[in-house]
Amino acid sequence: xxxxxxxxxxxxxxxxxxxxxxxxxxxxxxxxxxxxxxxxxxxxxxxxxxxxxxxxxxxxxxxxxxxxxxxxxxxxxxxxxxxxxxxxxxxxxxxxxxxxxxxxxxxxxxxxxxxxxxxxxxxxxxxxxxxxxxxxxxxxxxxxxxxxxxxxxxxxxxxxxxxxxxxxxxxxxxxxxxxxxxxxxxxxxxxxxx
Numbered sequence: 001x002x003x004x005x006x007x008x009x010x011x012x013x014x015x016x017x018x019x020x021x022x023x024x025x026x027x028x029x030x031x032x033x034x035x036x037x038x039x040x041x042x043x044x045x046x047x048x049x050x051x052x053x054x055x056x057x058x059x060x061x062x063x064x065x066x067x068x069x070x071x072x073x074x075x076x077x078x079x080x081x082x083x084x085x086x087x088x089x090x091x092x093x094x095x096x097x098x099x100x101x102x103x104x105x106x107x108x109x110x111x112x113x114x115x116x117x118x119x120x121x122x123x124x125x126x127x128x129x130x131x132x133x134x135x136x137x138x139x140x141x142x143x144x145x146x147x148x149x150x151x152x153x154x155x156x157x158x159x160x161x162x163x164x165x166x167x168x169x170x171x172x173x174x175x176x177x178x179x180x181x182x183x184x185x186x187x188x189x190x191x192x193x194x
Contacts, residue, residue, distance in 0.1 A: 009034060009037050009038075009039065010039050012030050012033075012037070013037035013039065013042060016030045016052075017051075020051075020169055021167040021168075024059040027055055035052075035068075036048055036049075045072075046076060046079075047092055049072040049096075050069065050092050050095050050096050050099075052068050053066070053068040053069045053095075054099065054135075054169050055169045056068060057169075057172070058169035058170070058172035059169075059172075066099065066100060069096050069100065072096065073093060073096045073097065073100070076089055076096065077093065085116055087112075087113035087116040087125075088113075090109045090110070090112050090113035090116065091109070091110060091113045091129065091133065091136070094106045094109035094133075094136045095132075095135065095136055097109060098136050098139035098140050103140045103141070106139070106140050107136070107140055107142070109136075110132075110133040110136040110137065111133070113133065114129050114130060114133050117129055123156075127153050127156055127157060130149050130152065130153055131165075133149060134146040134147075134149035134150045134153070135168070135171060137149065138170070138172075138174050139170075139173055141173075143173070143174060143177055143179075146171075146173075146180075147177065147179045147180050147183065150165060150180070150183060151183055154189050162184055165183075
């Protein structure tokens with residue numbers, strides 16, 4: 001079975017990621033027979049659970065989002081015991097906590113992740129962490145902080161993330177917010193870098 005085959009596990013995984021942006025019916029159709037993909041190019045099952053939970057939540061299906069998370073937050077907490085300096089684990093657990101309605105814990109974990117690897121130490125990963133923290137703040141209802149972080153990320157890296165931000169299900173709580181829409185629609189944020 002090759003990745004080029006449309007029904008290979010790898011192909012289904014990547015088709016799910018594409019459908020997550022704008023085709024919830026297709027996402028659900030693909031998700032039902034293959035809730036996880038264990039290939040070399042995949043995130044862990046726990047990380048996939050958070051990613052797919054975000055998609056369900058973005059389309060308003062919080063029951064499916066919470067069901068998708070299942071016991072994975074406990075797995076992330078155990079991982080944090082082993083890897084307390086891993087910002088990726090902090091951010092994944094933070095998103096899970098945000099989707100479960102545990103606002104304070106989500107905010108604490110997102111803040112810790114950005115402290116662990118700030119932009120001053122690693123510009124690329126630090127900015128990615130800020131963008132992921134913005135997603136978490138969006139789900140906790142702190143739209144001001146989410147938009148401020150996204151504005152900073154765009155001002156630092158130019159227009160490269162604008163299309164990705166527009167299609168990102170994790171930013172669904174910001175859709176329709178005039179500040180977020182202005183950020184995405186500002187011509188200078190879509191201008192070529194060179």
